[in-house]
Amino acid sequence: MHDPQDLLRPDTQAEQRLSRRRYVLDTETLKKLVRRRAKAIAHKDSLRGRLNSVTRKLAEQRGAREQLDLDTAKELKRRVQLADEEQRAADGELTAFLLAVPNIPVSETPRGGPDDPPVEVRRWGRRPAFDFEPRDHVDLATSAGLLDLPRASKLSGSRFAVFRGAGARLERALTSFLLDLHTEEHRYIEHSVPHLVTAETMTGTGQLPKFADDLFATKVADRHLYLIPTAEVPLVNLYGKETLGADDLPLSLTAHTACFRSEAGSYGRDTRGVIRLHQFAKVELVRLCLLQDAEEQLQLLLSHAEECLQRLGLHYRVIDLRASDLGFSARRTYDLEVWLPSQQCFREISSVSDCGDFQGRRAGIRVKRGDTKEYAATLNGSGLPIGRTVVALLEQNQRADGTIEIPPALTPYTGFHTINPDGTTH
Numbered sequence: 001m002h003d004p005q006d007l008l009r010p011d012t013q014a015e016q017r018l019s020r021r022r023y024v025l026d027t028e029t030l031k032k033l034v035r036r037r038a039k040a041i042a043h044k045d046s047l048r049g050r051l052n053s054v055t056r057k058l059a060e061q062r063g064a065r066e067q068l069d070l071d072t073a074k075e076l077k078r079r080v081q082l083a084d085e086e087q088r089a090a091d092g093e094l095t096a097f098l099l100a101v102p103n104i105p106v107s108e109t110p111r112g113g114p115d116d117p118p119v120e121v122r123r124w125g126r127r128p129a130f131d132f133e134p135r136d137h138v139d140l141a142t143s144a145g146l147l148d149l150p151r152a153s154k155l156s157g158s159r160f161a162v163f164r165g166a167g168a169r170l171e172r173a174l175t176s177f178l179l180d181l182h183t184e185e186h187r188y189i190e191h192s193v194p195h196l197v198t199a200e201t202m203t204g205t206g207q208l209p210k211f212a213d214d215l216f217a218t219k220v221a222d223r224h225l226y227l228i229p230t231a232e233v234p235l236v237n238l239y240g241k242e243t244l245g246a247d248d249l250p251l252s253l254t255a256h257t258a259c260f261r262s263e264a265g266s267y268g269r270d271t272r273g274v275i276r277l278h279q280f281a282k283v284e285l286v287r288l289c290l291l292q293d294a295e296e297q298l299q300l301l302l303s304h305a306e307e308c309l310q311r312l313g314l315h316y317r318v319i320d321l322r323a324s325d326l327g328f329s330a331r332r333t334y335d336l337e338v339w340l341p342s343q344q345c346f347r348e349i350s351s352v353s354d355c356g357d358f359q360g361r362r363a364g365i366r367v368k369r370g371d372t373k374e375y376a377a378t379l380n381g382s383g384l385p386i387g388r389t390v391v392a393l394l395e396q397n398q399r400a401d402g403t404i405e406i407p408p409a410l411t412p413y414t415g416f417h418t419i420n421p422d423g424t425t426h
Contacts, residue, residue: 001098001362004034017104020111020323025101033097037090044083051076099209103331103358105323112322119322124306125315127339132400136342137391138273140398141167145423147274159263159278161387166419170393170406171281171386173413175256178283178308182383186304188254188285193234195258196225201237204363205378206329206355216260216278227260231284232380239288240363244376249367250289250297254383257282274387275347281386287379290367291357294377298354302334305350305381311409314392315339317346331356338392349388352381 007014007030015025054073110119128134141147146167152160163171182188196218202208207215207229216227228234235253244251259282274280285304289297302318309316321333330353337346360366360375367376397405402421411417416425 001095001358002101002104003361004030004094004098007101008034012104014104018102020105020109021102021326022113022324023102030097033090033094037087037094040083040087040090044080044087047076047080047083051080096209099203099362102210102328103206103326103355105326106331106354106356109326109332110320110322113324116322119320121318121320121334123315123317124310125313127315128341128396130341130398130400134341134395134398135402136273136340137394140394140402140404143402144404144419144421146170146419149273156278159276161274161277163390165423166414166416166425167390169414170390170410170419173410174386174389174393175281175283177311177410177413178384179254179256181308181311182254182283182285182304186252186307188252191231191235191238191253191255193228193231193238193255193257195228195260196220197228197234197237198223198225201233201240202226204237204240205233205359206362207233210328214262216262228257229261230259230282230380230382231255231257232286235284235286236288236359236365236378236380237363239365239376241365243366243368243373244288246290246367246369249376250287250293253286253288255284257284274391277387280388283383283386285381285383288360288365288376289379290369291374291377294354294356294379297377297379298332298334298352301379301381302352305336305352305383308384308389309336309338309349312389312393312407313409314389314396316349321351327351327353329353329355329358331358338388339396340392341395341398347388349392350382350384352379354379 002014006012007025008027015027018025051073054076058070058073138147138149142149145165146163148162148164152162155162179190183190199208202215215229218225218227235255238253239251258279260279262278263276285301287297287301306318316336316338319335319337321335326333333351333353335348336350336352338349340347355378357375357377359378365376365378366373393407394404397407399405404419406414406417406419414425419425
């Protein structure tokens with residue numbers, strides 16, 4: 001969320017910078033809402049001042065209360081209550097407006113629209129070369145008995161998956177590998193977090209109100225809760241409404257969770273297999289730091305996500321997202337795109353984003369430096385999604401006879417080097 005004065009100050013160029021992400025800032029409405037709130041505050045303060053004056057006068061009378069002053073005090077109290085209601089209404093309208101304004105891209109974020117070619121930063125590894133027609137992950141996993149989509153559909157309907165046997169073992173191995181890498185080498189603190197959170201928690205990271213249609217909601221007792229779309233939501237909000245010490249930063253947090261997304265409006269895209277599911281697992285990385293250190297932390301976070309793919313030997317590229325493609329809460333994002341032989345193209349497997357102090361403001365995460373306080377900067381990235389990484393592993397490491405080679409980094413976790421066409425391992 002933004003400070004409304006920052007959006008209106010000419011030197012911030014907020015309207016122009018937001019237009020780069022194809023968002024039109026309604027400055028006239030914002031000005032009216034700001035004036036309305038200021039007027040409501042001034043009116044209430046004036047009434048409170050008059051009420052305090054009358055109350056002091058009554059106290060000085062020491063029992064010889066004049067009926068006129070009593071009546072005046074009662075009337076002023078009533079008017080203060082009305083003014084307080086008016087201020088809350090003005091605050092609510094302004095807050096609702098601000099909650100719908102996306103983050104402002106940094107100047108380094110590339111310009112352009114969806115029809116422009118992606119801004120490629122670099123590639124890593126070699127594209128797998130096959131002397132046969134590569135199969136997609138569904139054919140590979142289904143024929144080997146690793147993936148059972150029909151029974152998943154019987155349990156939950158479309159867009160769910162069941163891995164079994166060596167497939168389930170591969171998922172578990174990948175999760176352990178990623179968590180060990182991030183906790184033991186990258187020094188993230190592992191968390192086990194709730195998968196159900198409040199609307200306030202969702203609002204803190206920007207999922208609400210913007211993406212209400214993409215969320216799964218439920219009711220627990222008398223509370224309305226939401227299933228998390230990513231562990232970023234609980235990890236960032238762990239420190240909501242808290243003041244951190246500058247010496248405690250940066251904070252490095254990770255968690256493996258199930259993630260739940262309705263994927264509203266995406267029907268027909270990537271519905272085959274496990275690329276786009278309603279429920280999937282992911283290892284998430286979150287960093288909290290001083291705003292001045294955000295760019296340095298973004299590059300560090302990006303290197304951690306890249307190392308996952310490098311250790312697994314997966315061919316990928318890094319894309320610097322254009323402003324028009326940024327997520328709601330991000331001011332700069334790098335996408336990691338992994339090569340899928342069956343589609344003969346790169347597909348997104350991780351997004352690494354710098355949110356500046358946007359989420360810090362929404363969640364109320366402050367940092368104390370000396371005698372001053374500021375909002376914390378937050379960054380997040382996938383490190384990595386389990387399902388999509390399994391897809392890349394299967395497709396990039398397939399052989400002509402249907403066997404699948406396991407990367408050396410994973411074999412200590414899987415206990416096998418190869419998955420045979422019949423699902424057995426060795």
